[in-house]
Amino acid sequence: MPRDKRLRVVFIDRDGVINRNIDNGYVRTTDDFEILPNVPEALSKLSNAGCQLVVISNQAGVGKGLITKESLDAIDRMMFSAVAKAGGKIAATYYCPHRPDDNCDCRKPAPGLILQASRDLGIDPKETVFIGDAVSDMLAGRAAGCKTVMVLTGKTTADDAAVLEPAPDYIAADLTAAVDWLLLQSF
Ligand SMILES: [Mg+2]
Numbered sequence: 001m002p003r004d005k006r007l008r009v010v011f012i013d014r015d016g017v018i019n020r021n022i023d024n025g026y027v028r029t030t031d032d033f034e035i036l037p038n039v040p041e042a043l044s045k046l047s048n049a050g051c052q053l054v055v056i057s058n059q060a061g062v063g064k065g066l067i068t069k070e071s072l073d074a075i076d077r078m079m080f081s082a083v084a085k086a087g088g089k090i091a092a093t094y095y096c097p098h099r100p101d102d103n104c105d106c107r108k109p110a111p112g113l114i115l116q117a118s119r120d121l122g123i124d125p126k127e128t129v130f131i132g133d134a135v136s137d138m139l140a141g142r143a144a145g146c147k148t149v150m151v152l153t154g155k156t157t158a159d160d161a162a163v164l165e166p167a168p169d170y171i172a173a174d175l176t177a178a179v180d181w182l183l184l185q186s187f
Helices: 039-048 069-085 112-121 135-144 158-162 175-182
Strands: 009-012 052-058 092-096 129-132 147-151 170-172
Touching: 009 112, 039 052, 039 069, 039 175, 052 112, 069 092, 092 112, 112 135, 129 135, 129 175, 135 147, 147 175, 158 170, 170 175
Parallel strands: 009 052, 009 129, 052 092, 129 147, 147 170
Antiparallel strands: none
């Protein structure tokens, strides 16, 4: 679908958006990484519309010694290959490995990783969108100047999303609905 070329990059949270969240725990290995229904197809649709897809995710389990770098890389390969099989491409992944008490500037709700990725890609975050399932995603996206889309496949219920201040630019049932909405926008 031809579209306005301004939306060149879309930032996407991982757990709860691309794959199922683990209740009270971490996605530690590829065995824990369960891709949500229709996600590879939705990501491929977006990537084939000309958007670069960049995953931005907090992975404090790394800083806590619960997730190895090798495991994070193996999960990346599994995710990349699922999207590639559907005909799309994830351009990059950015992970914050720090624990909450490290007080880094990259753990969402801080916008550090979004700003870093924007610099790396040479884009203005104001011309991008952040898709996430948690309030911290919406706050990080806002802080960086992105438009925000909340999906309801993770941490946030429809009732909680409806009363968020400031409101996300869009609330979508899942990533498929988020992508369908994005591709109709003129930004
Ligand atoms: Mg999440």
